[in-house]
Amino acid sequence: MNGAPPAVVVRDLVKRFGDFVAVDNISLEARPGEIFGFLGPNGAGKSTTIRMLCGLLLPTSGQALVAGLDVAREPERVRQNIGYMSQKFSLYNDLKVIENLRFFAGMYSVPAADLKERIDWAIDMAGLAGREQLLTGTLAAGWKQRLALGCAVLHRPPIVFLDEPTSGVDPISRRLFWELIHRMADDGVTVFVTTHYMDEAEYCNRLVLIDRGRIVASGSPLELKEKSMAGDLLLLECDQVGKALEELQGAPGVTDAAIFGNALHLVVASAQSAIPQVQEFLATRGITVSHIEKIRPSLEDVFVSLTSLNRDRDEGDKGEANRDQGDKRDKGGTKDKGDPTGTAVTDEKKGQP
Amino acid sequence: MLGRLRQMLIKEFLHVIRDKRARFLLFGPPIIQTLVFGYAATLEIKHVPVAIVDYDNSQASRDLVSRFQASRYFEVRRIADRREIADLIDRDEVTMALQVNSGFARDLGKGETAHLQVIVDASNSNTALVGLGYVNQVAQGFARDFRTAALERQAPALAASLPEIVVERRPWYNPDLTSQWFFVPGVIGNLVLVIVVTLTAFAVVREREIGTLEQIMVTPIRRTEFILGKTIPFFLIGLLDTALISLAGTLWFHVPLTGSFLVLAAGTVCFILCMLGVGLFISTVSATQQQAMVTSFFFIMPAVIFSGFGSPISSMPVFLQRLTYLNPLRYQEVVLRSVYLKGVGFDVLWPQMAAMALIAAVMLTVSVLRFRKSLE
Secondary structure: OOOOOOOOEEEEEEEEEEEEOOOOOEEEEEEEOOOEEEEOOOOHHHHHHHHHOOOOOOOOOOEEEEOEEEOOOHHHHHHEEEEEEEOOOOOOOOOHHHHHHHHHHHHHHOHHHHHHHHHHHHHHOOOOOOOOOOOOHOOOOOHHHHHHHHHHHHOOOOOEEEEEEOOOOHHHHHHHHHHHHHHHHHHEEEEEEEEHHHHHHHOOOOOEEEEOOOOOOOOHHHEEEEEEEEOOOEEEEEHHHHHHHHHHHHOOEEEEEEHHHHHHHHHHHHHHHHHHHHHHHHHHHOEEEEEEEEEEOOHHHHHHHHHHHHHHHHHHHHHHHHHHHHHHHHHOOEOOOOEOOHHHHHHHOOOOO | OHHHHHHHHHHHHHHHHHHHHHHHHHHHHHHHHHHHHHHHOOOOOOOOOEEEEHHHOOOHHHHHHHHHHHOOOOOEEOOOOHHHHHHHHHOOOOOOEEEOOOOOHHHHHHOOOEEEEEOOOOOOOOHHHHHHHHHHHHHHHHHHHHHHHHHHHHHHHHHHHHHOOOOOOOOOOOOOOOOHHHHHHHHHHHHHHHHHHHHHHHHHHHHHHOHHHHHHOOOOOOOOHHHHHHHHHHHHHHHHHHHHHHHHHOOEEEEEEOOOOOHHHHHHHHHHHHHHHHHHHHHOOOOOHHHHHHHHHHHHHHHHHHOOOOOOHHOHHHHHHHHHHHHHHHHHHHHHHHHHHHHOOOOHHHHHHHHHHHHHHHHHHHHHHHHHHHHH
């Protein structure tokens, strides 16, 4: 794939809604056949960016090229080259499976010669063989999700945008869905996907982390894990986890602390010196440490660490007014360090196998 | 291009067929409203329940009372005591009460003014007004006959030479003054208004609500194709409903379609275009189906009231009369009733059609522009 022109090019893209900056000067490139992950907390600007790339929203400024076409100038040609699926699995529940497929095939002008083959392919892919005549509304979420994907790619688009495609489906369906994504990527389709599931982010070839409308980090999952954490990560198991978290947040040598399941993750400058320091610190406060070790950061750690770093900087240089806006946008999402973003991410992770 | 539009149309018809509410809107209101307006709604006031207390109990008073009893406009109930009146009126058992005081015959005999007291429940001012008119008619008839009889006794020659005016009633277009003939054509306009506006508004808003609007907008479909796909089905449904109700009116209620079907169809097309514009407009200001419902009612209620469907526009305050010129239903009611009963053609109805065409052009332009914008 090297040398081929990029599938998606975004340059200095900005979207403002009134005073509120939803997407703040984003630039990125996705290569053909790449699974490009767009990661960020709720309200970070992921959906807004995708909607601009699909021509659903006009950017305030900047440029987006999709399949080499300027989205602002040739939206209709762009649309023939993309598939789009949102978290709502927007199908017609009152139409039968086959009627939904025929409708979207019609919208994309799938040639009559290909029609049967493409519809059969989509039915097969969604695992809906024999259920063509069912009303779509009666299908379980996982089936609906795969049917929605089938409808979105009936015309074999080279680029597919998936906006939180796995929200609300069970873990097995999610796994199946990601297999489909990988198969499409193997066929050379560029998959542009937003998610806030960390395990899904691991499946991506490349990730962009976005927070408050800005890109805070990018690279492969491995690169992100290796480069983006300042310092070492410690896993700490102890009694009175809640109290420990409170105490450690201001403790010397501890940059950050967050709850992960039943344990705590601590970001420290150096594991070697911090381990005895933390143990002693907690012991003097009546907390017994049962286990402490240096671990390799997961994407989740990176995510929490980077988004909070970004927040601190934001507060530092822009002051209160901006902060208020950010809070409104988050709708209760990312207010203080490690919480609730950290908790939300953790909860979601716990729900997975 | 045609392929996409065809798919849109297939889909829209499937929605209407599968959606309970849409199916009901399609057949429910036409049936119910045609029956309601065919049978129940009437401007005539008949069988007004009236209590009569006669304290005179003379030949003359009995004669007067029997005239009320003979009239088809009244249901007479004799009472003995006027103190019953208040209670009867409070309980809605009677709408009016007549009281003949003792001395009624004596006063008449002396050639003095005799009094008939009429108490009327004016909480429904219309019934009260019409009822008073009927009472007046009966009483005047009685007085005239009484005077003539007296004159004939005393001066037969003079009585024979008194001039008289006889009203010769020739009600054109509706010789029996059947209110069904007035209401059934009128209801066609109401129904098409309700059905086309709500179905159109819902069809778009529902897609926005469930997210399919966005899904369609990322396909290469053109905005024009989408809008046509959303309006053509309801245009056809409006025509179908008009045909259905016309048929029911003609076959069931025997309302004669005097004029040309073509003229009726032309007016209906102009009218439906207006309603499509309104429906689309509502869809651009409503985010949910509930909002669309409420907004539709905001439009439907005044549109029907200020259309001349029930109460005549000429009785409204001048300011409101002027406002009705903005109401497409006002023109369509004229077209419907004129074509049905008067049998007039384009030569008479072109101003109504032109007005509707103009409103349709403005409404559709505004709505389509707003609609396109709402898609961005």
